[in-house]
Amino acid sequence: AQSVTQLGSxxxxxxxxxxxxxxxxxxxxxxxxxxxxxxxxxxxxxLLKYTSAATLVKGINGFEAEFKKSETSFHLTKPSAxxxxxxxxxxxxxxxxxxxxxxxxxxxxxxIP
Amino acid sequence: xxxxxxxxxxxxxxxxxxxxxxxxxxxxHDTMYWYKQDSKKFLKIMFxxxxxxxxxxxTVPNRFSPKSPDKAHLNxxxxxxxxxxxxxxxxxxxxxxxxxxxxxxxxxxxxx
Numbered sequence: 001a002q003s004v005t006q007l008g009s010x011x012x013x014x015x016x017x018x019x020x021x022x023x024x025x026x027x028x029x030x031x032x033x034x035x036x037x038x039x040x041x042x043x044x045x046x047l048l049k050y051t052s053a054a055t056l057v058k059g060i061n062g063f064e065a066e067f068k069k070s071e072t073s074f075h076l077t078k079p080s081a082x083x084x085x086x087x088x089x090x091x092x093x094x095x096x097x098x099x100x101x102x103x104x105x106x107x108x109x110x111x112i113p
Numbered sequence: 114x115x116x117x118x119x120x121x122x123x124x125x126x127x128x129x130x131x132x133x134x135x136x137x138x139x140x141x142h143d144t145m146y147w148y149k150q151d152s153k154k155f156l157k158i159m160f161x162x163x164x165x166x167x168x169x170x171x172t173v174p175n176r177f178s179p180k181s182p183d184k185a186h187l188n189x190x191x192x193x194x195x196x197x198x199x200x201x202x203x204x205x206x207x208x209x210x211x212x213x214x215x216x217x218x219x220x221x222x223x224x225x
Binding site for chain 2: 032034036038042043044045046049051052088090092094099100101103105106108
C-alpha cells in the first residue's frame with residue numbers, strides 16, 4: 001500500500017522567509033503527486049500536481065514543488081512567505097492505477113509577522 | 114457555480130439521532146468520495162463510488178451508509194450518531210488518472 005510522510009506537523013516561518021514543506025512517498029513506480037492547501041474552516045484546494053511531465057511544478061500563489069525520484073520526495077517551496085499562506089498543507093499520492101488518493105497527515109504552516 | 118456542493122455546512126445533533134449529508138457535483142466526474150477529517154486534521158477515506166458503483170469501502174462502522182442515486186450525487190447517512198462521529202466530513206470528486214480531487218467545503222458535524 002502507498003504511504004505518504006510529511007515531516008513536521010507544524011512549521012513556522014517569518015514573513016518573507018523561505019517556505020519548505022516536506023513530503024516523501026513510498027512507491028516503486030512514481031505515482032501522481034499533489035499538494036493541497038486548506039485554509040481555516042474551508043475545504044481543500046489544489047495547489048499543484050506532478051503527472052510525469054516536468055519535475056519542477058509551479059502552482060498557485062507562488063508555490064512550486066520538485067519531484068525527485070531518487071529521493072521519493074515532492075517537497076513544496078515558496079521563496080517568500082506571506083501572512084495569507086498560513087494554512088494546513090497536505091501532500092497526496094495517487095498510484096498510476098486505481099481511484100484512491102493517499103493523504104499525508106498534514107503540515108500546519110504559521111507565518112510570523 | 115459551485116463544483117462540489119455539500120449540505121448542510123453545519124450539523125449539530127444529539128446522540129442517537131440519524132442524519133444525512135448530501136453531496137452533488139456538476140463537473141461530470143465519474144468518481145465521488147467521502148472523507149472524514151478529525152480534530153487533528155487527519156483525512157480518512159470512508160467510501161468511494163465510481164459511476165454509482167461502490168469501489169472503496171474502508172473500515173467504518175456500518176452505521177454509516179453511502180448512497181449514490183446517480184453519478185452526480187453521493188449522500189451519506191449516519192444512524193445512531195455517537196460522540197466520536199463529531200468531525201468534518203468532506204465530499205470530493207475526480208476524473209481519475211492524473212487529475213486531482215475537487216473537494217466540497219465540508220460539513221461540520223457536532224454530536225452532543
